[in-house]
Amino acid sequence: MxxxxxxxxxxxxxxxxxxxxxxxxxxxxxxxxxxxxxxxxxxxxxxxxxxxxxxxxxxxxxxxxxxxxxxxxxxxxxxxxxxxxxxxxxxxxxxxxxxxxxxxxxxxxxxxxxxxxxxxxxxxxxxxxxxxxxxxxxxxNELPDEAFVVDEDGTYLEAKVRPESADLYTVSADELIGSRLTEAFPQDVADRLRACLERAIETGEVQSIEYAAETTGGTRQFEARVVPTAERIDGRRAVVWLARDITERVRRERELRSRQTELETLNRINAVGQQVIETLVEMPGQNAIERDVCAQLVDSELYCGSCIAELGPDGELVYRTGEGEATTYLGRIREMGLDGECPTRWAAQSADVETVTHVLETEPLPDPLQSAAREDDVGAVISVPIKHEDTTYGVLTVLSGREDAFSDNEEEAFALFGEIIGFTIMSIRNRQLLFSDSIVELEFRIDGGDTFSFDLTERYDCTCSLEWTGTTTSGQTFQYVTVEGLDGTTVLEEAADHESVETCRLIHDGGDQCTIEMRLERSGVRTLSNHGVTIRDVSVEGGVGTCLVEVSPDADVREIADALGSIYENTELVARRTVDRAVQTAAERRKRILDELTDRQLTTIRLAYYGGYFEWPRQSTGEEIAEAMDVSAPTMHQHLRKGLKTILGEFFEDGGGTYR
Structure with missing residues (x-):
């Protein structure tokens, strides 16, 4: 230019x-x-x-x-x-x-x-x-979803709506002209819009506002820019009202905030669980960890109350501990006893998580609890079994003021949290037994159990003795049982037809004595182990079983008896003895093992250990170990197996005797 x-x-x-x-x-x-x-x-x-x-x-x-x-x-x-x-x-x-x-x-x-x-x-x-x-x-020329000219009195002077949005309106744009904001909106909304309009006129600046409007498609959210005009219309000041439907945006933002809140909630729940694990070694007992869990949940400010309770032997609800501001609701649970239904009882009976939301809107709880929830502003309740494997130690009930608390993800997090607490309690009980200076021996008589060993000894003149039982990482329960007075073929045939046995494998058959491996659907022995019990001996003869167990001095004997009674109906505690544990140093135990090994066995184990036979890949073969000993390979393997059996027997039999 x-x-x-x-x-x-x-x-x-x-x-x-x-x-x-x-x-x-x-x-x-x-x-x-x-x-x-x-x-x-x-x-x-x-x-x-x-x-x-x-x-x-x-x-x-x-x-x-x-x-x-x-x-x-x-x-x-x-x-x-x-x-x-x-x-x-x-x-x-x-x-x-x-x-x-x-x-x-x-x-x-x-x-x-x-x-x-x-x-x-x-x-x-x-x-x-x-x-x-x-x-x-x-x-x-610029019509977002709806546009209006509104004068300073709040009267519509012009109105235009996009054709695709017109069907949502209860009145047409032409019919809207001449009406006022107070006629088009509820009073509270109209007051907000009128205040925005006046602010735009007084300041001469563009104003923004979000508001809701009822349409034929339900409540919609709008965002408006209110622009004051420089020109007067019929002598009156006015604004141009440009509005856009932001319903979908608001919905997405609300969902995003909900997901963020849920994520924060899950993180805080996991943090409490992590804290429980970290303080495991510091907790003196089950009561301490239960009090700590309830306190930490309330301290997180996500929940207004939490408590732990259990079902007693007669079906009564036994309150153990609780924390929080929802004192009326927690008091109702404490007073419930045998009477009354509640999520805590439901979870204890079903061993599943029970969740109740929107409590104040739908009133889903029994009357006493519903009144307490209203008084304490409890919007949602979750009751979580505290369990490890098939053993339930109690029920954790958590209260929230949020009506929509305990979503699917939050519920899953609490279910895992219940298992963490259950595992922690089981570990504490086992630790108490392990480090106790004295133990209590309990002897139970089981009359007429319905498991394979009971039925087998009733039908045949034989005795079944438990060698070991345990659960694999996949949750399958195995038992190794020695049967005296019956051959292995007959035992396998009987096991194949028994409903409590999933699989059975013959380990050893000596004619009138055999050892079998069984995979069971459930095991009373495993149930006892989860209660911090060391099982010393289990034998069945003539359809009657004897179970000898060890527990720590502060163990709840009635709870253990009830746990065994849940598997075998006719269970009786016939003896209870307190026994001082003999203290044995590591050096004494090592000397005893060495005394039980022959010179050949000890030499073989040492040559194999220091020669790298147990490494992977092996640094020495069996033939090389045998050559160093100047014996044949089969002889070397025989000495090695016998020596290892002696060492392992010290831990699994005479020295340990623990079935877990």
């Missing part, structure tokens, strides 16, 4: 190639390109009749319009690549002649018409838009 040459048209672009130049360029127009920062110098060098602004940033549009009007240019067209309420509001506030987003099909034609009017005031125009106020054209 040259010096002072008059220019009819000036296009202010985004910095990229103009969207307009190839389409509206005319021989009598000179097109100039400039950035916003160079606008003033461009206006000083030329005297344009019309200016077209292709910028998208609302603040830059307003700034440009202000400078252009100061220069005296009459025609200004805002034509951003894409339209938005913010840019439309900026065009309106800046007094633009026309607003024509280039994404519209007729954008170029509208820009050309507006520029042509400025160049040739006698140019013909269709309709009356040239006489209409600027806000009228902006409403017509």
């Amino acid at each position: 040259e010096g002072d040459t008059p220019t009819d048209l000036l296009i202010i672009e985004t910095g990229e190639k103009s969207h307009l130049r190839p389409q509206i360029e005319e021989s009598d127009w000179s097109v100039a390109e400039t950035a916003v920062a160079e606008l003033e110098s461009a206006l000083a060098r030329c005297d344009p009749t019309a200016v077209v602004i292709e910028l998208e940033h609302p603040e830059r549009v307003r700034d440009c319009l202000e400078r252009i009007h100061e220069s005296g240019t009459q025609v200004t067209v805002v034509a951003p690549p894409t339209g938005s309420e913010a840019v439309a509001a900026a065009a309106l506030r800046g007094g633009a002649t026309e607003y024509a987003p280039l994404e519209c099909e007729d954008a170029v034609e509208r820009v050309s018409d507006a520029v042509a009017t400025g160049v040739d005031p006698t140019a013909e125009q269709d309709g009356d838009d040239d006489e209409a106020p600027s806000y009228h054209r902006i409403i017509a």
Whole structure:
């Protein structure tokens, strides 16, 4: 562009190639390109009749319009690549002649018409838009979902709605004109909208507000930009109300916040579980860890109460400990006893997690608890069995003020938390027994059990003795049993037809004595182990069993008897003895093992150990160990097996005797 040459048209672009130049360029127009920062110098060098602004940033549009009007240019067209309420509001506030987003099909034609009017005031125009106020054209060209002109009294002067949104409205846009905000909205919403309208008029600044509106499709959320007009309408001040339906956005934001809250909740639940594990070695007993769990849950500020209870031998609910501000609800559980239903009892009976939500809305609890929940503002309840494998140690009940607490993920986290506590309690009981200076021996008589050993000894004149029982990492229970007085073939045939035995394998058959491996559906021996019991001996003869166990002095004997009675109906405690444990040092135990080994066995084990026979891969073969001993390979393996059996027997039989 040259010096002072008059220019009819000036296009202010985004910095990229103009969207307009190839389409509206005319021989009598000179097109100039400039950035916003160079606008003033461009206006000083030329005297344009019309200016077209292709910028998208609302603040830059307003700034440009202000400078252009100061220069005296009459025609200004805002034509951003894409339209938005913010840019439309900026065009309106800046007094633009026309607003024509280039994404519209007729954008170029509208820009050309507006520029042509400025160049040739006698140019013909269709309709009356040239006489209409600027806000009228902006409403017509920038219609998000709904747009209105509302005067200072809150009366609708104009209303336009997108065709695809019109079906949601209970009245048409035309019927809305002349009505007031108080007629279109509930009083509380109308008051908020009226306050926003007045604020926009008083400050002369664009205001934003979010609000809900009832439609035929339900409640929808809207976001509005309220733009005060420079022009008065019938002598009254007014605003242009540009609104967009943000229902889906609000829903996504709400879901995101919900997921974030849930994630924070799960993290805090896991943190409590981690704390329980970390303090395991510090806890003196089960009571201490239960008090600590309840206190930590309440201290997390996620929950208003927590307690631990259990079912007593007669079915009564026994309250053990609790924490929190929901004292009325916790007191109801404490007082429940034999009477009354509640999630705590349901969880204890089913051994499954029980969850009740929206307590104050749906009133799903029995009357005494429902009244307590209302008094304490308890919105949701979860009751979680504290268990390890098939043994339940109690029920943890947690109360929340959140109506929608305990989602599926939170419920899963609490189920895992219950198992963590159960494992911790089992570990504490075992530790108490292991380090106790004295022990209590309990002898039970089991009359007429319905498991395989009882049925086998009733049918045949034989005796079954338990060698070892345990559970694999996959949860399968195995027993190794020696049967005296019966051959292995008969035992296998009987086991194959017994419903309590899943699989049976013959380990040794000596004619009138055999050893078998059984995989069972359930095991009373395993149940006792989970209660911190060391089982010394179990034998069955003539359909009657004898079970000798060891427990720590502070163990709950009645609980152990009830646990065994849950598997075998006719169970009787026939003896209880306190026995002092003999203290044996590690050196004494090592000497006893060495005394039981022969010289050949000890030499073989030492050569195999130091020669790397037990490494993987092996550093010495069996043949190399045999050559070093100057014996045959079979002889070396015989000495090795016998020696290892002697050492392992010290731990699994005479020295340990523990079935776990």
